[in-house]
Amino acid sequence: MMETAGPFKNITFPTPKQIVYRKAKRHKGFLIGGTILLFIIFMAISAPILAPHDPYEQNLDTRLIVPVWHAEGTWNHILGTDNLGRDYLSRLMYGARISLLIGVAAMLISGVIGTILGVSAGYFGGRVDMIVSAIISIRLALPIMLVALAVVALVGGSLMIVVLVLGLMIWNRFALVMRASTQQLRSMDYVNAAKTSGCSTLRIILTEVMPNILNNLIVVATLEITRAILIEASLSFLGMGVQPPLPSWGLMVNEAKGFMLFSPWMIMIPGTAIFALVISINLLGDGVRDITAPEGR
């Protein structure tokens, strides 16, 4: 609490941190998204301890057991087993690791590329801006999902390749948002003050520009994590992303496709997991945007 002098001595104003905290407590999307995401992260981290079975262990005697909410379900396999007798819950828990890993790693790579491009375009303007804008429109013109699919399939799908391809290809939103945010800051007084006091360009960007576009950066980062997760799921669903026997959720949907008629739950479970993860991160990102926005906007 900040104390004020004068006749209003006894009134205390909340600090910015308290305002953010108060807004966060009231923001439903932020709370719901955060809870689901924390739950999924917890599952992913504690998979080796909590998973009831080995996610790779095949057992032909226990094939296609239905989940526990069906009449014939058993508590030994809460979410049932797949066509190779592998425990579905354990695979789901380990699968969370793959989605989270790919989402975060691809976002970090694309974030570095996109931020460098966007900030330099916004800060320097002129010819640099023209070149970066051209690079962005070229990138947008590529049917990126198809190109990513082709590259991953031709080079050979592995976790590393998927992360690299997604990270190197999907930086356009970072670049666009960072460019726009930096443009707004470029002619601010404090940037000019730093310039006149002789700071180097790099230092101005790192200490004057970056802290002020950090909020936007975080919002874009959450969006980009989900985009990477969705694209990985799609590639794996087509059988050309993460390769078996890894329990990628997209790959689990792919493997369940053949059993769609009689065991639709095999698709529903990993599909819902992807949906829940993506929606939780999106809600969290929207929440961060609302909460950190200045009062009255």
Added chain:
Amino acid sequence: MLIYIGKRIVMALMVSVVVSFISFMILNLSGDPAIALAGADASPEEIQVIRVQYGLDRPVIVQYIEWIGRALQGNLGVSPYFNMPVKDLIGARIGVTLILGTCAFAFAILLAIPLGVVAAIRPNTWIDRTALTISVFGQALPNFFFGLLMIIFFGVILQWLPISGDDTWKHFIMPAVALGYYASPSLMRLTRTGMLEVLGSDYIRTARAKGLKTFSILFKHALRNAIIPVVSLGFVQFGYMLGGAFIIEYVFAINGIGFLAVQSIQRADLPVVQVIVLLLSVIYVSMTLVADIINAFLDPRIRAN
């Protein structure tokens, strides 16, 4: 105006050329076309023979110039897998993809614009929240999963709709919904923000003060202005949607160019993949060009510059 359009066209052509070059390089560096041509169990000597025979031993740049030169003359090469001209393969399938894209786009518009308008007229009500929920779901639901859900529900359980193929109009309903839903959130949000902004403006207040009917204010005065950015985003989304249609075509076994692309990638049939990637890029670039031109026509402020 003409200068503006001329500049845009030159830009679009330049982007297309660079994109064709980059996609050619990416695909050629990712996979070796010679191995695909020779078959999986060919010896290194056989692969070398094929490489020389098809001119694949020359620098990639030379190959690109030759490829793009032939493509500009209408010769899109031959698919080694089908042993047929790529042009015929694509010609036989592009119609289906365009039908799917158009239906999906129509669905996206029909979902997004009315909901966006209603949400803007009654902000922060249950209608607004429903619209928001629909758009939040649309952004989080993987479209292949949505397609499979519909197959399970409407195809298998209720048996209302056919689950694969492209023979009748009924075959296009579920794929169009699955593909279009994905494109609708951004259109809806843009319609809503645009409408909110316009409805708060002075000329709407004037129209209200004049005593015009609400209907006429909403549709003749407000929507016409709010829709301009939606129209241009719509064209861009259409181009983007065609680029991502291959997953839906794969789920519903629709014989369009997207499904062909997926199969060709599996067969390492690079000449086909190259042309489809190029085609989708050119469609996307043309769509953004159309969006820019329409924007200029509809918005006098751009026209004046």
